[in-house]
Amino acid sequence: MKKRYIAFLVSAVAFVGSCAAAASTDTAQRTHTVHPGESIQKAVDTAKAGDTVLVLPGTYHESVKVTTPGLTLRGTGNTTILQPAAKSADDCGKRGNGICVSGTKTKRLTGVTVSDLKVTGFSYAGVMALATDGLTVQRVTAEKNTVWGLAEERSQHSLYRQNTVRNSGDAGIFLANTLTVEQGSVDTNHTQIAQNTLTGNRIGITIRRLRNLTVTSNDITGNCMGVSIVGDENKPKAGAVTVRGNQVMKNNKYCAKTKRLPFLQGSGILLSATDTNDVTGNVVTGNSGTSPLSGGIVLFKSFVGATSDNNRIRNNSLRDNSPADLVNQEAAQRGNAFEHNTCRASQPEGLC
Known part of the structure; x- marks a missing residue:
């Protein structure tokens, strides 16, 4: 009787263990591998929350839309290439985007990662994110996207x-509150733009009508403008951005005027209609031009009359920027502070 009891107990434990293993297998995160000639979108649609879609080296002529939380879309580096399809059936591709990461008006899409691939030649954006969190x-x-x-x-x-x-028609990295509605700035809750290389774009980084983020340790060179932090007359004002430890050098490409802006050339870091930004510890050199926005670090009074207030420009190293290393077009009483910068020339004088 004792032997039968022990045998029963062993069988029961084995049964429970096999059930646990099956449950673990069912709920485990999976990797879906995409080979050249296969559809990335099909793998993304099959994947569940927390899964990885691994795209092997090759050129894939398609757009990809991600709507699954926690999904990782990963290539194998610059050998995994997305280019536009001859004809797109999905709304992401029809809008000219390479990869779309899309939440909804009522619920943000959380925890998505896009990494280790190349997106090139799309008529709108290489990667476009809408209503995401994390x-x-x-x-x-991202190269040569229109x-x-x-x-x-x-x-x-x-x-x-x-x-x-590289070589984006507008900004290399563009972050905004919303593209279609004029409204006040929104809080990004500590978004970070870090350790990126931006070159040959109209503007390296544009931050429009946003608050509470950092731009740090980026290499920004050969654009028409390096960094643009811009707001307008709406409230709350854009700002509370930390721009720290970036190399902003020789952004002297010429870009013709648009409906929104005059021609661009030789602009390092621009603040317009913003407040409480901290621009610190950057190396800003060789940005030279004759645009109204040219100069090393420029506080520009916006075209709609909104002001830049209470910004701190400190501990930056500037040289060979024209018309000046530091340019302040705001009235002195706006509370903007220029402190401990290393530079040779400023407008007005006395800011170095």
Whole structure:
């Protein structure tokens, strides 16, 4: 009787163990591998929350839309290439985007990662994020996309890290509150733009009508303008951005005027209609031009009459910027402070 009891107990434990293993297998995160000639979108649609879609080296002529939370879309580096399809059936591709990461008007899409691939030649943006929370875009090369390399709106807690963005028609990295409605700035809850390389774009980084984010340790060179932090007359004002430890050098490409802006050339870091930004510890050199926005670090009174207030420009190293290393077009009483910068020339004099 004792032997039968022990045998029963062993069988029961084995049964419970096999059930637990089956449950673990069913709920485990999976990797879906995409080979050249296969559909990335099909793998993304099959994947569940927390899964990884791994795209092997090759050129894929398609756009990809991600709507699954926690999904990782990962390539194998610059050998995994997305280019436009001859004809797109999905709304992401029809709008000219390479990769779309999309939440809804009522619910943000959380925890998506896009990494280690190249998006090139799209007529709008290489990667476009809408209504996301905790998005990570890293080690992505975005090249020759007609409007933006990497872009987002209505998102928070994003991380853009170690990406290379070249030759975008507008901004290499473009972050905004919303593109279609004029409204006050929104809080990104500590979005980070860090360790990216931006070159040959109209503007390296544009931050429009946003608050509470950091731009740090980026290499920004050869654009028409390096960094643009811009607001307007709406409230709350854009700002509370930390711009720290960036190399902003020789952004002297010429870009013709648009409906919104005059021609651009030789602009390092621009603040317009913003407040309480901290621009510190940057190396800003060789940005030279004759645009109204030219100069090393420029506080520009916006075209709609909104002011830049209570910004701190401190501990930066500036040289060989023209018309000056530091340019302040605001009235002295606006509370903007220029402190401990190393530079040779300023407008007005006395800011160095």
